Amino acid sequence: MKDYLSVHPWKIIEEGFHAEMNKVTESIFSLGNGRLGQRANFEEYFSGESLQGNYIGGVYYPDKTRVGWWKNGYPEYYAKVLNAANWNILDIHVNGERLDLAQCKVLDFRRELDMQEGVLRRFSKVEMSDGVQVEINSQRINSFENKELGLISYQIKLIKGSAKITCAAKIDFDVRNEDSNYEENFWHQYRAICNEDQCTISAETKKTAFQVTTAQTISVTVNEKAVSTKPLPPAETEVGSIFEVKCSEGDTLQLYKYVILASSLNHEKGALEDHAIQSVQAALANGYDFYLTKQKEIWANKWKDIDITIEGDDQAQQGIRFNIFQLHQTYTGDDYRLNIGPKGFTGERYGGSTYWDTEAYCLPFYMSTAEESVGEALLIYRYKHLQKAIENAEKLGFTNGAALYPMVTMNGEECHNEWEITFEEIHRNGAIAYAIYDYINYTGKQSYMAEYGLEVLIAISRFWAQRIHFSEKRQQYVMLGITGPNEYENNVNNNWYTNYLACWTLRYTIQSIIDLKEDHPEHYERITQKTQFKEGIETGSWLDIIDKMYYPYDEEYGIYLQQDNYLDKEQILVKDLPEGNLPLNQNWSWDRILRSCFIKQADVLQGFFFFQDEFDIDTLRKNFLFYEPRTVHESSLSPCIHAILASKLDMPEKAYEMYNRTARLDLNDYNNDTEDGLHITSMAGTWMSIVKGFGGMQVINGIVHFEPKIPKSWKGLSFRLKFRGTVLDIVITSESSKIIRLSGPKVVVAINGNEAALSAENTEFVLPNA
Template sequence: MNIDYIVPNDWSIIEDGFNKEDVTSSESLFSIGNGAMGQRANFEEKYSGETFQGSYIGGIYYPDKTRVGWWKNGYPEYFAKVLNAPNWIGIGVKVNGEELDLNACKVSDFRRELNMKEGWLSRTFKATMSDREEIQVTSIRFLSLDINEVGAIKYSVKALNFDGEVEFTPYLDGGIVNEDSNYDEFFWKIKDIQEGDNDAVILSETLKTEFGVATGMKVDFQLNDDEVSFDKTILKEDKSISYQYKTRVNKGDTISMIKFGGYCQSMNHPKEKLIECSQKTLQKAFDLGFDTLLEMQKKSWAKVWETADIIIEGDVKAQQAIRFNIFQLNQTYSGENSRLNIGPKGFTGEKYGGSTYWDTEAYCIPFYMSTKDKDVARNLLKYRHNQLGKAIENAEKLGFKNGAALYPMVTMNGEECHNEWEITFEEIHRNGAMIYAIYNYVNYTDDYSYIPEYGMEVMIAVARFWHQRATWSEDKNKYVILGVTGPNEYENNINNNFYTNYLAKWCIEYAVENLSKLKDEYADDFARIMSLTKLSDSEMESWMKVADNMYFPYSEKHEVYLQQDGFLDKEIIPVSQLPKSERPINQKWSWDRILRSCYIKQADVLQGFYMFEDRFDKKTIEKHFDFYEPITVHESSLSPCIHSILAVSIDRMPKAYEQYLRTSRLDLDDYNHEVHEGLHITSMAGTWMSIVQGFGGMRNFDGKLSFNPQIPAEWTSYSFKINFRGSTLKVYKSQTECKFINESDKDVEIYLGDEKIIVSSNKLVQV
């Protein structure tokens, strides 16, 4: 991939010129979605070159058989995969009988644009066919935020130098196979194919999970902007249906096809009503018309940007990057459905199976609760509460008892479905992220009701896990946690990972603290929960023995907490001494060599310092940053944002800016040479954090909203908004001034250092 081919622009992702080598990367970068479904930016017309076709529906998955050569007790029985759904965007195009294929014809004036401000994708190009007919093609496509089961395409062909025949063949293809299928299986059963006048529906059902999906299309035509109709030929096969329309055009004529398509699925509708639902939904879109639906789309995105936008002046690449990240996060998750969550690739590819990871709790919660209504973040928390029973089952499979819960590293329905043992069994720190998310939510929103209603049960189950997972060490006279993998996955099966041990201690303390609060202030809820969980005072006392006596590996020589026991046995060689030809090491080195090296995939000790920054002084953070940052390769998308935030807090602005660009342009500049597989959606929330919590210095410890705005030398100014406890607060920082603007009808209390400032309703405070 040519990393410079994306044109810098404040509001759009733009590709000028057609390069076959960039096609799969662009399919990722120009992806579109609406929270309920999404798709890669595949061409509507045929493309015979390398391509990764992908359309995905939120919540629809298949339990693919785990592919391993051995089996152990407790091992996941399947690896859940988001399913590559039936394709509704397809439009075959022929000119005088010759098929339009950008891999075969001469292409010029190619331009692709993803307009993030208004939520649409467009393409324009000129193509010269083998008989030298020249056409100009324009397409615009979007997935509606207003009718989230519908997408729309307007595809126009203009005859530039000929009179002749143009043929459109819109189709539905139910025969799509996942790129990542372990055994090249087809995961769908075709139940029915129905045709209509200018509409059609394929009814499919997933194997095993039996999700029903009706994939529909409805088409209309315009000639030089006037509505026209044509006779059609129906082409029907076992897994597809297409309609063939032919028309004569004169030189200068433009023939346009408007195609509405989308999915109705059984999570939202009765199976027996899916075909009817598809027909009614598409008719509703058809009656509104393409132009009206597009105007609605623009207004809906304008509403999203009212709070979510971050404005950076003086640095176009930085501005483009943050909006790209915010845009993709909003395309992936809207917050309306607590049954859905955020996969690391969202709707842009199949890597990681489209499943839910700890990324949601550790990275995404702050973004959604600050840019949307608190109920959006609450739904993300409820997603985990709803799966508590499965988390307890997961722990039982590994031998834990008494209602201890181990939340899955990877899941679709609460069951663990990751197929690497060092992740499945060992990366148990994810349990801590579940509790930290509850703390983060309550602390930020002041909605304590979540804890007695839902959160306390989760805290108890997780505390029980940590209590049972810890081991008393006679040698150390402390509790230890053995055989784990921390966030840094370049070290497996290690003992006493600092981050994991610290989270375990904190989770227990937080659970006991809240049980005490419930006992004093929510007596009825306390009694109900104690009865439900059969929790006793003596059990809590045994928890606290673990928390009070937790072991943390420490180096007196370096005055830093160590990643884990024995870390200093490694040869410490800074990343700066690694030849560029050996980077990224996860693509150039053997796994054995990586595990024996000192190199850190992502923030690990520093992840803990970020989450519990209020418990460590600036000098301590600085010492740890200087020890660990030089040996971190940032080959996880989740790493640069944490380093950027901490770098600002210790006054390392050049490093903070460097890491901000890395996290924000991770995909746009393809730092890890993998963007063709899909985008890094969950880490995009970390990009938002890099500005708001990093440069903006926003913190919310002890329920106090505080700021310490700083600005990189490369920027003229920046501003962002947050929704804090029902108030909208705008923060503006330039090289010479800092302003806080309260856009709400009630006062907001903030802190700058130890100074309390009241930002009155609809007023501005300049600092």
């Protein structure tokens, strides 16, 4: 665990330059606006450890899969979010010496991510080899006012000596992905233009033919007097402007850089360059302060709806705000073609594509904190990929419209390149079915089932019916060759979570068919004709599977077994491992991990999280007390689930431990992997650990319930929810719990099982805590 960042309720602060942590810091201080984003790379040249990264949502490359041998059904490519033009470059020389914090003497340093305002700031004081000292004050914004716009304010003040300062403000399109399978450059640069006013460079992705034009303009003053610039000679992959000034002690140089990143995802290819040029000129005319003011206003309005306030614990407060901030930098829901990659706009790992994380973790966050259309956009994304999911299943031998949604995707095609996940981690199908239930249960929008949901459910259920088979020996249905959520087990038989989720999906699909047939027969007829659904035959088969499904269970422990023969493994608890063994994935061989009992993330307990109301508290307790001590939490998705279940079980110390682990996973680099990007999708789990864990929020029969259990060290907790058109403010202290209706229609709420109807006449419901 790293502990070099200052604790502040609204800011992430690095006091003093920690060069050895720079790649981690670049991840943590990343910026984004839902359309584009970048790691917190320095503007000036930096020769130290760094992962340069600028990303544009929806622009990807199908990097050819790298495997030792091919298998039937294997994806041909692994989709990569692309490292796009490096637009923040300011190549500065002081008296001919390059300004480089890895080489200069750093006298003072402070880097600050202001989450309240959405601004990255940095102060540096350095001494050059000739004794000249300069102060640098920089600010950077990924604008929410114009989501194609990035801005930099960069100030150099000469505080000792005099100097000739040369600066080249550049855009560099000679970029590569660090995770390229064959070290390819994924871009072809086809035009570079430079003149006195602005520079543009345009490139096209190989294979996918996305085009991106990046345009730049700058303004420079010294002591508020304008400085003229001239264009750099256009190169194949680089454009920019250059200027040279002589400064005396006390002089201040101020540079503003405006950059537009326009892609063919949103504009006609033939119009890209004109659009980029016009947009960057408009940005210059508006000025940096205009966009800074807008950024502050937009984030202030966001925080009114999304903030969570914790009293009495600044570490916990900083953690939840950091998670919420990064989630809203990553996805805004205004483009159904975009989704939420595990690293968002902060790194390249996992390809930047869509995983089951979206449905299982992110959907609840966006349903509760954004407009209803945002959560629906995440589901429609999957609906629009249904035909691709059917094609994915066909490649593996499934028929009759069975659908297998991909483990990793950009466009609906499977593009994951590890066999034990691509072919076996099929529980992702069930997470998509569960998301449909979760959305309808939370929003009450039954029309979604008729418009989109049932088609998806039928296709997923057809997959389960074909993937499960009847064991003559057991006289029960079984599912073999599976990888569950615990990826430290591969190719197991009868993973309890997957078996249970499959049968739950079949039950939910059958009930949805019955309801739609009764309530909207015209939609039922349309869907059954479109899918060629044979109700009596297919649902009869599904009911037989539901009735005769095998679930591994151990009578002695009173627990559901993670899979067949799990107890054959040597049973060692995590606390008994010698120091230096964790993280296992960085210290043990894969062979040793696979033979161990250790669990990467919630597996059986993932099922208990989804289906809490289907098991009694004693069963949950037995399973939690057995599995959690064997869980190493080396998936970012793990701690939040355990925090929620520990809260339900009245285990406050464990719940608080797991909350801190999920909230500060990246801030403290718990798993030694933050350097390649943040764990964006697990951040939605952090939100759930507050709202569903300490707040005890569940929606049951259209009523939003709360069973608050906040940590003893907290003086208070408050958060807002958007629920079926009503905005609720929930305020919890050690003495009482209060729900306030701020706006919207009448709604029924419950605290610890006690119900109340909130309306314009009765806006508050308060109960003392037990």
